[in-house]
Amino acid sequence: MKAAAILKRIFEYALILFIIITINFLLTHYMPGDPILHLIGEEEYYNLMASNPQVIEEMREKYGLNKSTLEQYWIYLKTTVTLNFGYSYIYKQPVLDVLLFRMKWTLMLLIPSVIISAFLGAFLGIKAGWKPGSQFDILTTPLMLLINTTPTYCISIFVLTFFSFTMGFFPFGGMTSGGLSGLDKALDIMWHMFLPLMILVISKTSYDYFIMKSSVIEISEEDYILTAMSKGLSDRDVLSKHVLKNALLPYITVVCMQLGFSVAGTMLVEVVFSWKGMGTLIQRSVQVKDFPMLQLSFLFISVCVIISNIISDLLYIAIDPRIKEGESRAQ
């Protein structure tokens, strides 16, 4: 019964992935400008154009750009499936290699920040949602709202200038001081990642906080909470045995989904702290119009989002006994 539901979701996501690949194809081939320009970069393109234009024609042949749209599409799909995403003319490397290297650094910020803020947001959200209107709630909610409305890169700039420039507690950015190895290097990296990590944590916490708070408030008003109280459970037990499990269900799935979207979210923070992850990679690629790199980044982030969606769906199906065959997540 559940297997059918899972299969259906996976099929849906496969379709979405296919559509994203198609969008990428359409972008290269139908955006203004010569597709060859998009493949080899402006500088190279104009150089070749001036010196020996027949090379461009050869490339046109090689990439099949003279063929019909349908054939080109087929070629594009084949190269994508074989993970051949092209060559970055900036980094002089296959784009996939560059991306995987950078991804490592992004995950180093992303995974701890999602985990820490999931716990922190849950803890604070439960505390505020269980007794709405309490002193804790009145103090925390406006603060969280303020963090939530300030873009992360703005907080980053503020924090960077204060802690690094004015106080001198932390480095100006980057990831290592260089010339270190072993434990020293690890400590040095941690010192460098402290501020960006902290910013990601507080901004994600503020988001998680509101989700958990509203979830707890909603669950507290359910009939079964009254039933639990009527049995003689203490407030604490009502919270831990009846409210939490029900409130965690939507929370976990939202946090999982966030994992994928956060790849994009960390981007601007990385730029401010010159953290050489995916974010700075995308930013640089935009500046120099490294289109193969941009396309792969977009595809890659989409895959992250899809994977985290699948995880979140699977968790939901696993935890919630109410889910029936073919029924999608309650929205």
Added chain:
Amino acid sequence: MLAIKDLSVEFMTDHKVKAVDRVSLNIRKGTNTTIIGETGSGKSVLILSILRLLPPSAKITGKVIFENSDLFQMSKKETELIRGRKISYIPQGSGNALNPLLIIGYQVAEPMIVHKMITKKQAPQRSIDLLKRFNLGNEERRIHDYPHTLSGGMKQRVLVAMGISAGAGLILADEPTKGLDKSRVFMVVDCFQQLKSETILCVTHDLDFAQVIGDYVAVMYAAQIVEYSKKDDFFSKPLHPYSEALINSMPENGLKALKGFAPPHDTYSYSGCRFFERCSFKSDRCRSDPPLVEFGIRQVRCWKYAD
């Protein structure tokens, strides 16, 4: 067993709403009392207030004496010890009264676990025994099921089993037949008839149910009790015009529907009988508050009987 004295409940939301207005009621041990009233009459609030299960916005005044002590003077801890073990509450099965993420067996046995009467290991067997009493069917498997697999009638039976699970002597039940079709109602009736040793205070708008279950009947209208009497007296000769109208609306009496609506809560502060607009016996004196007239244990709040 339970004596309610001058109980009032006000909700302090946007504007004050008086949901229960100076209600006094005596529940005798081993008897069943049903409170009849339409939606919004305050009957559910009344029974929730006894166990102090109302949200903090509710302001409760009056006394509820149970086993020689006032429930409203108790500490939080003491109240928790009473809940489920001495007095239990059976919510209505049509709602979401069972936790969707916990198996039925655990929820039925939870009152016993909370009051440390059994260990968690004993829980499955105890819930099977309890559910067997109410003929849930296939109990050994059922206890591992989640609530969404139950029908409305089954849910209500599970809730009754849960209510008596820790051996409470006084049962407060909230509209046990609400949302059930007629063919299911008799199963719930059957459930309640099995509860011989318990004292039951049950809120309902189902007159048939009250006729089968109750020893005593209290009629609630617009936050007040307007009539209290023995069941047989009530159904053979209702005193209050509202009671009469209710009984006339029963199918066997020709389904004569009562016209109009109960007055809105914000008019309760005006003096006069609250049934005035809909009453067919009204006279000028009904514009001032009607007296509570007593005939032995029978009580009625109406000018008709004042002389």
Added chain:
Amino acid sequence: MLNKKTSLAPKMGMLILMFFVAVAIFAPIISPYDPNTITSPYLKPSREHFLGTNDIGQDIFSELIYGARLSLFIGFFSAFIVTLVGSVLGIVSGYYKGIVGRIIMGVTNIALVIPSLPLTIVLAAYMQASIWNIIIAICATSWAGTARIIRSRTLQIRELPFIKIEHALGVGNLQIMFAHILPNVLEVILIKGTLAVSSAMLTEAGLSFLGLSSSTAKSWGSILHYAFFRNGVLNNYWWWYMPPIICISLCVLGFMLLGYHGKGKNKTTNKMELT
């Protein structure tokens, strides 16, 4: 007490927004200089230049005032398009439950999964850097959330007796949708629209901060871009980088305060793509 708080919030939001809108409208009167006039660069705050000057000698205070114009314009204009498209698709797909509705819903669900900020960036990178292309990129990626909420609301409303009666009376589909269903979803549309303005402004600020906006366009995001990439932050010229940060945050706060009023317990906002 809680009620007092909830009714205070939208008023505060309104006040903040009215301030910024007034600044935007009266920009030429308020601003001491034309933001494009060039004087000496990197001046500190003084009587002549209230917030100093930037790297090419433009008055930052004047830039900020004209920035309100552009930021709010992009926000409102994109939100208008997004809400219009989202509402029409939502109502139509909710009303025609058959094949039309299913197709629109399928497309909406897919659009919801596609990460919008990266797609916006890719789109903006392919197109020439200009305000209009930024608006197009924002619109192309953010209509889906509105469409989904409006659709679910429409599904509820179309089951109400009065719509069924209209149907039985032979009232035309278009008339039912836009004369009878639309007024009933209007509140949701307005709330979503308000929040769409703030999310469009945030996206614009993010894109401009990354340098994807036209180099001559003056929005708060692009002021911040130059403050950051032309050493304003490195030298701790707070008068350069702080004002745009404050303006963006305040404005977003204003829209949030206004929009969350009446939103009640609805927790399905996809703000996460941006934060």
